[in-house]
Amino acid sequence: MSEAPKDSLEAALKQLSCPFTWHLFEEEPTLKNLEEKISNGLGFSCPQTGASGHNLLAYLKHLQGCDEEALSCLRRAEELTRQEHPGQADARNLVTWGSYAWLYYRLGRRKESRAYLDKVAQTCGRLASPYRIDCPEMDCEEGWARLKCGGPHAERAKACFERALERDPSRLELQVGRAVATCVQEEARAWKNQSPDLLRQALALDPGNDYLKVVLALKLQKMKDEAEGEKLVEEALAGAPSVGVLRLAAKFYRKRGSMDKALEVFKEVMERQPPTSSLYHQIGCCYRTLANQLLQQPKVAGTREKVLELRNLALEYLEKAVGESGCYPNMYSDLASMYAALGQQEKAEAIFQKVLRMGHLTDGEKQQLHQRYGSFQEIFRGQEDVAIHHYLEGVKIKEKSMEYEKIMSKLHELAAHQGDRKPSSLQGWRLLGFLAKQKEEEQLAMEHYEKALGILLQHFPSGIGSLFPVPPPPEAERVPGDQEANAADPDGGVSGPPSRGSPEGTDIALLREG
Structure with missing residues (x-):
């Protein structure tokens, strides 16, 4: 096939659905640390999502200028797709082939880029757009990619899984993805009304999934139900846990304060990676x-x-x-x-x-x-x-x-301490005024600032200070959550x-x- 003009090739590439067109890292201030952040993220360790993880890492490697490593990641993604999804390999590989096409295009290798575009077109068939197919597999791949990018992407990831579930409501992987995305979204936004129901439902459908067990355990721990969470962690560790499961289990023990157990599990991770x-x-x-x-x-x-x-x-x-x-x-x-x-x-x-x-x-x-x-x-x-x-x-x-x-x-605490040490206690009242203003307690802030002003003006020769009674030193005030915030x-x-x-x-x- 003769090479298409550069403009038409780029126009075709923009129709692909893959990490190069999902704009995943646009809000990141720097690419530094992203690889480890992705690899250690909650969504990365889920079984049967290795291919999507390597697709994502390939894109990140390219952004970092490591194109040979990016190609290696894409080859690994193809291999894992055949292993993880033998019945859906072509549809799932559309993301990988799209990444290949983009990467070769960026490297100036237009012939290889066009070859992968043709592979995508052959799989998509004769649709309105020859380079994109609307199917649960594609939504699933995008959902896992976004989920692996962490909390800020969890809402979009959840939407991808929900869209796929509308067309394939019985697929277990989609239910697991939605449950994990919901969990990550709740954690990222620190929602008070969190529920483990979706995770429980997914685990009931896939009771041997050690990854879901430790994710649910961490959720229960957050909800002050450590006893049930510990049972789930013990079950997960009793089998042949993956490194990702071990890391999450160690996180559970560390948050629980069981440092000896956390160290034991972390050191097992270190032996395996x-x-x-x-x-x-x-x-x-x-x-x-x-x-x-x-x-x-x-x-x-x-x-x-x-x-x-x-x-x-x-x-x-x-x-x-x-x-x-x-x-x-x-x-x-x-x-x-x-x-x-x-x-x-x-x-x-x-x-x-x-x-x-x-x-x-x-x-x-x-x-x-x-x-x-x-x-x-x-x-x-x-x-x-x-x-x-x-x-x-x-x-x-x-x-x-x-x-x-x-x-x-x-x-x-320091506002009260300054009041104890300094007869004027000016700094203490100014601090309390500032803190009240931060909490949007405007009336209280004004009262504190007036007391500070009274101290400041009391020695003015004009006598204006007499209009402001000299307040006593400020006492220590507790703010909501002090006890919890200051605990070891x-x-x-x-x-x-x-x-x-x-x-x-x-x-x-x-x-x-x-």
Whole structure:
């Protein structure tokens, strides 16, 4: 066949349905870390979705300029499609062939690009558009690809599975996909009214699916039903669990506070796959939390030595995490906090400064960094004003997260503390005014600012200060969720020590998984 003009070839390529036309990563600030994020995502480990995962990785490899690796991923996707979906191989391979066509086109190999376009056209048959077919298989492939990209794509993924179910309501894979997409969507949006019903229904149809068992277990854990969740995890681990199932099981144990069990499972993962920054980080976090748990127990002979041993193990793995490609900013701040806990303040400061200079941080990462660095300055450096500055920067980021609650709680505490230390308590009332304004309590904010203004004006020679009664120092105010936000939590941030300025009792807690 003679080569088509470049414009007509590109017009045909735009009609294809594949990762090159789904615009999956347009909102990502950077491609760094995406591969590990996708590989560790909730949707990546589901059985019978290996081909869609390799299609997605091929697109990502191309965006990173690794085109030979991208071609290797597409070859692996074709192979897995034949294994996973022998009866639907042609329809499912349309996505892979579309990616081949786009990749060869981008490489300037128009002949190969046209050859794969022809394969797509032959499979689609004589339809209104020769390069796209409307069928459940295509919706399913797009649904899994979007689901593997994480929470922001879960709603679109769910819509793909629901559209496919309208035409093929009995297909188990579609029901599993919809259930997992719903779970990821609820987690991403932190919906209060979450339900495990779809996951239960999918598991009832596929009772041997270990992946669904651990996903449902994590959902039940979130809903405070750990007993049933643990039974499901134990069932999943009793068989021949995949690496993906092991990682989710370890996550369950870590969230439960069973660090020894989590470490056992994480180390089994490490024996079965090359170590990654995420895996090193999670193991370091487990050792960190074991040390924190030991500090909460009655002191016995050897406690100090054991805590130091666990902290050094945590440091070892956290250093390995930042030494691998694909590490996240929170891994650096975890390492900095660990150096601080071990008394190496200058190293901690240097690492925090490195992260503060990083570009392409998301709002959530910036907020988390300001919360952690503020805690470091307050607890280990004694720089309360610097800490307040960073807490305020974190609050200004309108990301309602665990870190946001921690910062709000800490600022209320510091407002009262400043009132105790400073007779004028000006800063304390200004802080309370700012916090009330952040919570959109305009009347309360105005009252606090008026008190601050009264203190500011009381010594003016004009006597205007007499119009404003001098208020007493502000008292500590609790904000909703304080107790939970400040508890020792393996997924939290840096919380204060039992006595101000005592690093030994400080809980340098660890971040949740990406």
